[in-house]
Amino acid sequence: MNNEMHLQFPAKSINESFARLVIIGFIAPLDPNAQELNEIKTIVSEGVTNAIIHGYEDNEDGIIDVKAVLVGRRLRVTIQDFGKGIENIELAKQPLYTTKQEEERSGLGFMIMESFSDQFEVHSEVGVGTIVSFEKEFLPLDSSAQ
Amino acid sequence: MSITVSLYVENHVLYVNLNGELDHHTSDQLRSRLNTVMGESQIKHIVFNLKHLDFMDSSGIGIILGRYNQLKSMNGTVMVIGMKPLVSKVFELSGLSKIIKVIEDDSQLESAIRGIA
Ligand SMILES: Nc1ncnc2c1ncn2[C@@H]1O[C@H](COP(=O)(O)OP(=O)(O)OP(=O)(O)O)[C@@H](O)[C@H]1O
Ligand SMILES: [Mg+2]
Numbered sequence: 001m002n003n004e005m006h007l008q009f010p011a012k013s014i015n016e017s018f019a020r021l022v023i024i025g026f027i028a029p030l031d032p033n034a035q036e037l038n039e040i041k042t043i044v045s046e047g048v049t050n051a052i053i054h055g056y057e058d059n060e061d062g063i064i065d066v067k068a069v070l071v072g073r074r075l076r077v078t079i080q081d082f083g084k085g086i087e088n089i090e091l092a093k094q095p096l097y098t099t100k101q102e103e104e105r106s107g108l109g110f111m112i113m114e115s116f117s118d119q120f121e122v123h124s125e126v127g128v129g130t131i132v133s134f135e136k137e138f139l140p141l142d143s144s145a146q
Numbered sequence: 147m148s149i150t151v152s153l154y155v156e157n158h159v160l161y162v163n164l165n166g167e168l169d170h171h172t173s174d175q176l177r178s179r180l181n182t183v184m185g186e187s188q189i190k191h192i193v194f195n196l197k198h199l200d201f202m203d204s205s206g207i208g209i210i211l212g213r214y215n216q217l218k219s220m221n222g223t224v225m226v227i228g229m230k231p232l233v234s235k236v237f238e239l240s241g242l243s244k245i246i247k248v249i250e251d252d253s254q255l256e257s258a259i260r261g262i263a
Contacts, residue, residue, distance in 0.1 A: 013171035017148075020169075020201075038201070038232040045203045049170040104177075104212040108204040108240050115239060 001029060003070045011052045011062035011081070019048045019066060026068055027075060030138050039116035040075070040136065046109040047079035047132045053100060055083030055130055073140070078133040086124035093122065148172060151179050158190040159259060165198040168206035177209055190222040191262055193255070197228035207240045214246060223247065223262055227255055 005026055009015045020041045027040060048064060056062030065080040086092050093114070098107035114120045117134035124130040149172035150165040160183060166172065183189065192213050196202075214224040227249040229237060237243055249255055 013169075013174065016169045016171050017167060020167075034232065035235075038235070041201060042203050042236060045169050045201075049203070049205060053170065104208040106204060106208050106211055106240070108207055112204055112236060112239060 001070060001072065003029075005068050007066040008063055010060055011056040011058075011064055012060050013049075013052055015064070016045055016048050016052070019044050019064075022066070023068060023077065027070070027138070030070075030073055031141060032138050036136070036138055040077075043113045043116050043134055043136075044077065044079065046113050050109055050132070051079060051081035051083065051130070053103070053105075055081035055085075057084065073138040074135060075138065076133065076135045078131055080129060080131045082129040085126040085128055086122070086130055087126055089122050089124055149175065151176055153179065153183055155183065155187050155189065158188055159262075160184070160187075160189045160192045161195065162192060163195045163198070167201040168199060168209070169201070169203050170205040173205040173209045177212075180209075180213065184216075190217065190220065191259075192217065192222075192224045193259075194224070194226045195228055196226060196230070196233055199230065199233055202233045202236055204236070204240070207236065207242055210242065210246065225249055225255075225258060227251070 007019070007022055009018065023040055023044045024037060051064045052058065062081060062083055066077065068075060068077045091097055093110045095111040096107040098105040113132065113134060117136050119135040121133050122130065148166050149168060152163040154161050162180070168176070194210060210224060210226065217224060225247045228251060229248065247258065249258055
């Protein structure tokens with residue numbers, strides 16, 4: 001099945017669960033197993049949260065843009081913000097690296113996103129914004145019982 | 147999706163029951179509830195009951211780790227009980243299980259509480 005969607009919403013933390021619900025709804029026709037669903041939810045949640053707290057630094061006027069494309073059983077998602085950007089992406093991706101320690105961030109988001117996806121990329125430009133994208137292939141239906 | 151938090155204190159142990167999803171939005175709500183209780187009563191240990199928690203991301207890790215760091219300085223502990231498998235995956239991935247005691251069910255809780263009291 002091929003399909004696509006495009007979602008835009010303001011950078012309000014209440015929209016984290018909204019974004020999770022949308023992506024779950026989008027992939028529902030593939031009948032993913034519980035683990036796949038949870039991994040997709042988690043990656044999207046991490047990406048949207050990062051856009052809100054780091055990209056826009058809690059300025060709720062910011063816009064977050066989520067696009068998803070489905071080709072067969074392969075999902076590709078991009079999460080984009082037009083916020084402050086990341087100076088050093090390699091450093092930012094290091095587990096436990098965080099610029100918001102005082103807000104009880106632990107620097108695990110990128111590591112979790114990377115390990116839950118088949119392919120994971122971060123593009124960013126300071127003062128322009130950040131795009132994170134990931135791909136994930138869902139197991140064929142007959143093996144989805146694990 | 148939201149979170150329902152119920153709290154109760156007994157012998158300086160704060161029991162935190164979470165129902166729903168723990169993300170950045172709901173962890174801010176939880177944090178302020180915890181801060182209020184910890185300001186009002188003397189809390190030495192915290193037990194997070196995650197039996198009814200359906201989702202948790204790095205924000206949940208942050209709040210549990212934050213309470214651990216807060217209590218560590220006074221020799222307190224944080225325990226987590228009843229994690230569902232999907233929640234425990236993020237927990238394991240983050241390395242939290244190395245420093246925070248994970249309890250399977252209520253039968254182990256009693257002896258664990260006796261151990262710290
Ligand atoms: N969208 C973004 N815009 C700007 N900076 C970002 C963005 N996403 C991540 N970063 C930077 O990369 C760092 C690492 O991100 P990561 O999600 O791994 O950890 P964290 O958000 O700090 O903590 P956690 O995800 O564990 O709560 C952040 O601290 C921040 O400096
Ligand atoms: Mg993060």
